[in-house]
Amino acid sequence: MSLTTMLVRRYSKQATLSSLAKSLTDLKVEPTIKSKHPTKPARTRFAPSPTGFLHLGSLRTALYNYLLAKSTGGKFILRIEDTDRTRLVSGAEQNIFEVLKWCGLKLDEGPKSGGKYGPYRQSDRKEIYLKYANILLESGLAYKCYCSKERLTGLRISARRLKPPTTVTYDRECFDKRKRRVELPHVIRFKSPDKYPPFHDLLHGELNLQPQYNEKDRRYDDFVILKEDGMPTYHFANVIDDHFMKITHVVRGEEWLPSTPKHIALYNAFGWTPPEFIHIPLLTSLEDKKLSKRQGDLNIFELRDAGVLPEALINFVALFGWAPSRGLGEKFNEVMGMSDLIKNFSIDQLTKGNAKVDRSKLLYFNKMHIKRKFENNRELAELVDNHYPSFSMYSTEPRAYFTKLLKYMSSSLTTLNNLDEKIRTTYLHLYEKFDYSEFKVPCEDTKKILEFALKNGFEQTIDELTSTGIKKTDILKSYRFALVGNQPGMTIPQIMELLGDEEVEQKITRALEYL
Numbered sequence: 001m002s003l004t005t006m007l008v009r010r011y012s013k014q015a016t017l018s019s020l021a022k023s024l025t026d027l028k029v030e031p032t033i034k035s036k037h038p039t040k041p042a043r044t045r046f047a048p049s050p051t052g053f054l055h056l057g058s059l060r061t062a063l064y065n066y067l068l069a070k071s072t073g074g075k076f077i078l079r080i081e082d083t084d085r086t087r088l089v090s091g092a093e094q095n096i097f098e099v100l101k102w103c104g105l106k107l108d109e110g111p112k113s114g115g116k117y118g119p120y121r122q123s124d125r126k127e128i129y130l131k132y133a134n135i136l137l138e139s140g141l142a143y144k145c146y147c148s149k150e151r152l153t154g155l156r157i158s159a160r161r162l163k164p165p166t167t168v169t170y171d172r173e174c175f176d177k178r179k180r181r182v183e184l185p186h187v188i189r190f191k192s193p194d195k196y197p198p199f200h201d202l203l204h205g206e207l208n209l210q211p212q213y214n215e216k217d218r219r220y221d222d223f224v225i226l227k228e229d230g231m232p233t234y235h236f237a238n239v240i241d242d243h244f245m246k247i248t249h250v251v252r253g254e255e256w257l258p259s260t261p262k263h264i265a266l267y268n269a270f271g272w273t274p275p276e277f278i279h280i281p282l283l284t285s286l287e288d289k290k291l292s293k294r295q296g297d298l299n300i301f302e303l304r305d306a307g308v309l310p311e312a313l314i315n316f317v318a319l320f321g322w323a324p325s326r327g328l329g330e331k332f333n334e335v336m337g338m339s340d341l342i343k344n345f346s347i348d349q350l351t352k353g354n355a356k357v358d359r360s361k362l363l364y365f366n367k368m369h370i371k372r373k374f375e376n377n378r379e380l381a382e383l384v385d386n387h388y389p390s391f392s393m394y395s396t397e398p399r400a401y402f403t404k405l406l407k408y409m410s411s412s413l414t415t416l417n418n419l420d421e422k423i424r425t426t427y428l429h430l431y432e433k434f435d436y437s438e439f440k441v442p443c444e445d446t447k448k449i450l451e452f453a454l455k456n457g458f459e460q461t462i463d464e465l466t467s468t469g470i471k472k473t474d475i476l477k478s479y480r481f482a483l484v485g486n487q488p489g490m491t492i493p494q495i496m497e498l499l500g501d502e503e504v505e506q507k508i509t510r511a512l513e514y515l
């Protein structure tokens, strides 16, 4: 059961039937009447709370917001939602900046780069929230609440015990006694409407989510908008900021669906038009279970350190719940760089079902992107500079040699680290005078093969010796033994081209001396 269906069930019986029916029709191929992808430049935002390091799920949210903005010629904004001071994790904000940068999600506006609608860190916007909370107070749409923690806990417990129980717990005691003394510590609550208005989600369609009430003991969903310390709550700050930052589309995880009616009610209270909402499905493991810590919560930089290219990660993450449009039965090329993603991205192809994360796919994408990068000389040159500065320590040969070597190696690599090691050993074995006694002599005929090879060229050796009954693989293995001490990776002709005739001859001679 999808989260949406579950929520609809929980929130309103009436809504359940209609929404379920709608979901069912939606599952069938929708007649392609009209694209929902915006035609005007969209302003989107990624609004993380610095309460932990970015993981796959939040990276996907950021990416979809970025793609939506860039595919429409719009703007991508970063807003740091740091009003819950108790949950801040040190280093988390820095991690957000670094991950976005590494992944190539360039910010048009944000806490560091600034912008017309800043500040972009919520803790720097306290006055704005206070001003708008006061506007709601004055219009009677919000009220001060002085209830003690103990009283509120008691209300929560009693609400849970009701039959049926209710998740909205407050009894509006402070609304009814509004004439209290103002200097006492208090929070500000929003006076929620009796019925939340239905709202539209571009992915899920019309949704009508209502809390469940118990009419015998009526409680109210009067959520706090300003806390005792003057900080806004998530709901309030989110609405104020999306409005003033002129956000046109909010792409966020499905876990925020139950909050959306509250947000809509706030927009209505101010007389503002809400942005469009797109709630994207949860990420699950292949078995459709919630992602475990290891699978989903992994720190993005652990992947980088393991030799994953950002292009591969972005490609992998983009396909969690989206695929480019294609004709019936038509395949698409899954390997896409950022510009392909921007070109192909449309919200029409977002999927509603949970997105399953298959880690093995990441290595496949990595392999493909390594190959792609190596085919582009400029990108390859950059990679040599950034990723393999240490090669210079072995290097007496010109840089062109490394580049060539990298190109030859590319098809046998799944990660850059894998490359690092492989290329180092291959390089060493190509250029250092390694000790043959460390390697296994590949076959009985190796000596005979190499003696022949020394006097004749590679092709001739293959042609003539195979006609005497020696196996081609034994010839190749003997060459490999002599040239690179059995190191796998490149083909023999590639190795020979890199070494040059003279070096090949010297190596074969040395191998023969050993044999």
Ligand code: GLU
Binding pocket: 047, 048, 049, 081, 238, 251, 252, 256
């Ligand atoms: N700060 C929220 C988060 O951490 C933002 C949710 C939203 O996009 O509205 O995910």
